[in-house]
Every structure is written in C-alpha cells, then in structure tokens.
Amino acid sequence: MKADSRCLVCTANQALRVLNKYVRSEEEKWIRLQDMMKIISELKWGLKPIEMGEIVYTEIEKIVGKRDIYEKEKKRSNEMALAILEKIKRAIKDSADPLYDAAKLSIAGNLIDLGTPSWDEERVYNKILEILEKPFGINDYETFKEELSNATSVLFIVDNAGEIVFDRFFIEIMKEYNSSVQVFVAAKSKPIINDATVKEAKEIMDGVATVIDSGMTIPGTIVEKSSDAFRKLFFEADIVVSKGQGNFEGLDGEENENLYFLLTVKCAVVADYLRVPEGTMIFMKNIKKR
C-alpha cells in the first residue's frame, strides 16, 4: 500500500513523540522537528508508509543517538502482558476453540499500547476482555486452521513488545494443535520504537520457537531489505504469520500464498485501504486460492 498525505502529518507526529522523550529545550525541539518536517517535505510520492518511517527514524537516530528509546516501556509491556496472560490463559485453553481465542488474544495485544504509562494492568486487562468479544473484520481463520493442520513449518513475524508474550502463547497453542510443526520467529535486528528485538524475542520464545534476525531496523518488514535467513523462510515456510500494521505495510503486495496478516487497524489510511473501520481486528490471508 502507498502512503498518502495523512502519512506526512502522522510521520511528523511520530518524530515529535520521540523528540519529546529526548529533547528538553522547547526551542531545540522546535528546530529539530522542523528539520524532520523538511525531510518529510521532500519524500517522494509512491513510498510505502513504512519506508517513510525508515527514512525519518534513521534521521531521528542521528539526533537522539543509537539508543533503545523505548527500553523501559518494552519491559513494562512484557511484564504486564505476562501478568494478564496468567489471568486469562486457563479460560482460553478450556474454550471451544483455543487456537481461535489465542489468535484473537495475540491480535488484541496489537491494539492496545501496553506501554502507555497511564494504563495500569487492570485497565489493560479489562480492555483485552472487551476486545476478545469482538469479531474479526476480515476472517480467514478457518483456512488458516486447515492449513496449519498440514503444515510442518511456520514463520511467525513478530511486531511489538508486550504482544509478543501473547504471540508465544498463540504459538504454544498452534503446536498443541499440530505437534509436528516447527516454528521460526523473526524479530528486528536492533531497537526501533517498541518493536521486539531478536534479543527480546529469544527470551520470550525460549523453548517454543527458533528466533531468527529479520535483518530489519525499521518498524516493519520489507522483503528486499531483509536478511537471507528471513527471505529463505518467507518463501519456503508452509505458513507465514505477519503480526501488526508495520509488517503489513511492508509485506502487502508480496506474491506469497502462504502469508497471513494478523493485525489491528491503527490508522485511517490502512482502514480506508482495507475498507474496514479503524480498530478492526484482521485475520487475513494474503492471496486466497480461488
């Protein structure tokens, strides 16, 4: 999908959010944001939103340094997701279709920003319970379930910290459903916003999946820019699960029949593109066999 003019303003706003964390002086923040807006004002028409993110986050890194900007938030998100999972996992395991409910939890984890400081565990937990009641706006789950029963390999492309805890649980349930499936988890090479890195993914996925480095340092995945290991699995795995909007923005349009997009629609641009309201949960096969 192609970015439109709303993405220009949104990208400026993302830049401001990072600057807010690292630049104290209001005047310096003004000047730095203007530098970013100048760069944004020169981005060529036809880019994917995620490619805009790549350019702008690379520039921001030059200002704030190569640090793990959201380290604290990511840690807090993971801890909160673990606590919530403990409360909820029994009910999912005992439900009529644990695979379906675990997928839903994994996608619900993508909706709420678990790192939002003002959200306590109770509030996130209640929000998750509320989301779990909602249907998918696009629903290819039954096809996925059928294909999973015959699969031997799954590539699971993770998105943010926090939700990755629910992803692990989803993968566990996938393996209970088909015990012969091997799961590979692809995570970011290095910190970018609140995306889960290889290091973090290895901790969370210990014992359930083999973690590989996607080669990506942007908040999404673009095949041409990914690592060899990623590309091999992307085209050879029986099933590829892509979590989140950033990965969707990068991988949409790929000729891959085994690819499923699991995401919560977080902005009006993607909502318009998929013709669903913002906030909709999506479980969508990339190219349906007809």
Next chain:
Amino acid sequence: MKADSRCLVCTANQALRVLNKYVRSEEEKWIRLQDMMKIISELKWGLKPIEMGEIVYTEIEKIVGKRDIYEKEKKRSNEMALAILEKIKRAIKDSADPLYDAAKLSIAGNLIDLGTPSWDEERVYNKILEILEKPFGINDYETFKEELSNATSVLFIVDNAGEIVFDRFFIEIMKEYNSSVQVFVAAKSKPIINDATVKEAKEIMDGVATVIDSGMTIPGTIVEKSSDAFRKLFFEADIVVSKGQGNFEGLDGEENENLYFLLTVKCAVVADYLRVPEGTMIFMKNIKKR
C-alpha cells in the same frame, strides 16, 4: 502565548484539512502539503500560534484561491444554532441568573464545531445541554457582572459562525441587564476558516449591536494588525469580550484591564498554558485588579 513544536504538526494538519476539501488528486495533495510543511519548517521560534496560522492560511489561499472555503458549513452552523437557541432560550431567560447561563451558552457554542457534517441538530443540542452543566475552569464572571452594571460600552470580538448566534443572545441578555450599554461587535474582514465575517455578523447582530470590521483576515486578532476602528474601541470600551481560542492567542499579553477571555480550550498547548484540561470552559479577566 508562544507556539511550541506541537503547533508545527497541528498547523500541517490544518493545512491538510483545507487541501482535503479542494484538491482531488492524491498525488497533488501530497505535493501541496509538502509545500506547506516546507514553509512550516522555516517558521521562526517565538511566533504565536495565530501568527503561524496567518502565514500558512495565506499560502493555502494561493493554492485554493480566495474563496469562502467554509461557506456551507458556516450557513449550516448558523441555522443549527438558531434552532437550538429556540429550544433553550426560554429556560435561560427564566433561570436564576440569565446572564450567567447566556454566557455559558455562548462559550459552549465555541466547544462544539457546529459545522461537523456528521453531527445532527439533536446531537448538538444534547451536547450543549451536557456542557451547560459543567462549571467554568477559570471563573471571573462575578467581576464581569459587576463591571457590566457600570459599563456604557462593550466591544465584543466574535469568533466562529454558529456560536455567533449564541453571542447575539448573550448580548441581548447583557442589554437587558444594563439597558444603557452600547455594544460593538468586531468581526473578520473576509472569510477565514469558519470565522464569522463582518457581512455575516451584520445579519446576525441586526438590531442589537453595531458591527465593525476588525481588519483581521487571520483566524484570530492581533492588535497591531487590526483596523483603527478596532484599536480605538479595544482601548476605550469599558469592557472588551474576546471569544474563542484564536482571539485569545492573539490578544493574550495585551495590557488591557477591561478585557475578558471567553473560550473553550481546544488544544493541549493552550491547556498547558492555562493549566487546565482540554475542553475546559474559561471566563477569565485578562489582568485582575489587585
């Protein structure tokens, strides 16, 4: 008050809203917005938000032409406000303090964008009833009431279409409270966003106030750039009422003891400046006599 970096993104967003109305091609919109962002990226630190608006709206006019961009919305707003006023005016006139309730209605009209296409009259009416229950966040009404009882002249600086209908009602009640007061209404020279123009103000204020041209063509009022007639009244009137955030942004800081700011706080920047939450209704004397 000085703009901060949030105003850079907000100004870009305002530009996009106008472009959305007048530019059809997505690619052209992208390029035009980038032109605006380039201009925004060169605005100097220390400007008032309203001065940023002046520069950007002047540039946008070069693209979309000198037309009355919000003509339809303004007409619809006025009609809706008239219908709502008919329903509500009896209760206000019969209340314990009609002047207070009429002021509240005038400020409430500033909160809701009466021109929002998806809002029907019923919804706006209910919203107004809800708002009328809320207290002012800053409340110098009693001082105003006392000063009004001794005043012979009031300059009332109007803001948007729609709410101007409630302003007229407020002025009527002011004149019932003090029948010897003469009221002058200052409105914009020509169309800018949904601000009421001199032409529109003359229609609405017929029979209750003398309308003057403020000389302003930006969505707010700056004394140095205003007309001679405005400046004279601004410094000589016994009371000056400034409606809305745009006028507040421009007139805040003026040495004028007779000035009252009546507004609903519509953004985080002004909310931080006044130390109140967004959405707060303000009835504030500019400089309190100590």
